[in-house]
Amino acid sequence: MNPVVVFTLGGTISARGGDASRMTGAEVLAAAGIPVTAAVELRDFRRLPSSSLSFDDIAALAGEIDKVTAAGSGAAVVQGTDTLEETAFLLDLLCTTTARPVVVTGAMRRPDLPGADGPANLAGAIAVAADPGCRGLGVLVVCADEIHSARHVRKTHTTSVATFASPGAGRLGTLVEGSPRILLRPAHPLVADAPLSLRRQVRVCLLTLALGDGGELLDNVDERFDGLVVAAFGAGHVPAWLVEPLGRLAARIPVVLASRTGAGALLSRTYTGPGSESDVLARGLLSAGHLDAPKARLLLHALLADGADRERVSGAFARIAGGAAAPV
Template identity: 70%
Template sequence: MASTVTVFTLGGTISAAQGGPGRLSGAQVLAGLAPTDDIAVRLQDFRRLPSSALTVDDLAELAGLIDEAGAAGSGAIVVQGTDTIEESAFLLDLLCAHQEPVVVTGAMRRPDSPGADGAANLTAAIAVAGDPRCRGLGAVVVMADEIHAARHVRKAHTTSIATFASPGAGPLGSVVEGRPRILLRPPTPTVERPLSLRRPVRIALVTLSLGDQGELLDAVDDRFDGLVVAAFGAGHAPAWLVQPLERLTTRMPVVLASRTGAGPILSSTYQGPGSEFDLLGRGLIPAGPLDAPKARLLLHALLADGADRTRIGLTFAGLTGER
């Protein structure tokens, strides 16, 4: 009996219409693919938007549809623009409840460009989403025949078709001769149970830079429910920003991430003013291995789910194996 995958199309480069600003329908995106004997493909034309225009609400609605498909035994493929693919995949990793494969893919080159990669990426995504051996991986990104865990993957180049990488971890596997080869499996889920966006929240993200005087921190007022700080190196800030950050922790959870995009936040290697030891001692929550945009999404989902500071801290700690 053939397995089933449901393809949810959202737009993006893979659906760019030839010679104009329009978008191809989901059926048009799938039209050029070779049929598979052992995987039945269903289609839901969910959105036609550039990925930069997607919202958390869009992804929450999509997660519900993916869970409906999963309850019927179908794997899921999300086809979207690559600008926010790592964030979409990570948010789905937090929200989706079932164990069927959830695969996010797209294209770096328009369908009318030489060497367009959309059909190859979508074909590989179907192979992963339709393979029962790919259950339980959490949401993954499949691009250029590589399978990346949502929590690790990053877009690392603006134009390269090999742009997606998982710094510090590497891909979970690859697609070879049309079949997935899984080499690694995440030891634990990103969260202990799927999160539910029960209430609206707003999370600020502030990236520190040389000579930063904290004006953007001053703007993080009662409009926000939480803050992620993309700090220097392994979690460092200038000494003059320590007290403003500490004051913010009295009003909201503040997560300390690195602006480097790879590697963990340290805890005690450096202990001077503005060091990771100093900031964590003043109530900031370490993001662990998550980059700042993903730390923002995890904080958003946790607060929307009703988590208190203790649970937030334990969830981030769990990403480093310290849960």
């Protein structure tokens, strides 16, 4: 089994109550009954609610994870669940090695509440990170005895301890009596030739459409933004009156079309009328494929921050929409 380095970032699993105070990483492990030993090392990396984590935080974390995995350890990241799926996905894009498993986990119930799930989730994450059979799967999320791929997992409920699911794909495996059981393996990495590097400061906007949307927010997607992701209706539909403004934006910056539904692939040719996926994609927008809108935003941000030009961005999303790994 691999030794494991546990990186604690804060979140509900470390809450001392309902206020902003947080336990140290050592206290989090102690509360879960997990001793710091030669097999389990602790890095008290941050002490923040996950809603306050930044791209810089995750880039720094990816660098530290690369060091420990290159040295032969698995990595378990413990953070709040609000942005857990985004941290896991971004780490999947940034980490340079798959030699050892990298796992992200958290908790839905504070340690002082009945049925606190943090200890079991942390123990499960460490078990997966320690298991050599779990490498090569990309970054994983472990919660409620389930193992999920970072590319598919989503937080689906505000309070349920079983909140994490992978709509349209399913879990990769489970924990049985504390041991990982891998049931499925991804056919290919999300992005070939990863990792990406956040070497440039960029800004990517995420716009979610709603009934009767007049497009006023599009007016604010000006020179301050380097890219845009549109969370459209259904399988990729927008109001007919937004087609022209979106086309003009797509001529200036990369604009990615995603679905606000959270599951299922974007269509490309089923509907052909005004505002349909065919109409919008013909105006130069890029399909997010099976990626949900927040993850499409992270991929676009990472590509642009890595210095990708329009052709490279377009190629990466085209391959994802087609179901293959995307050389970048």
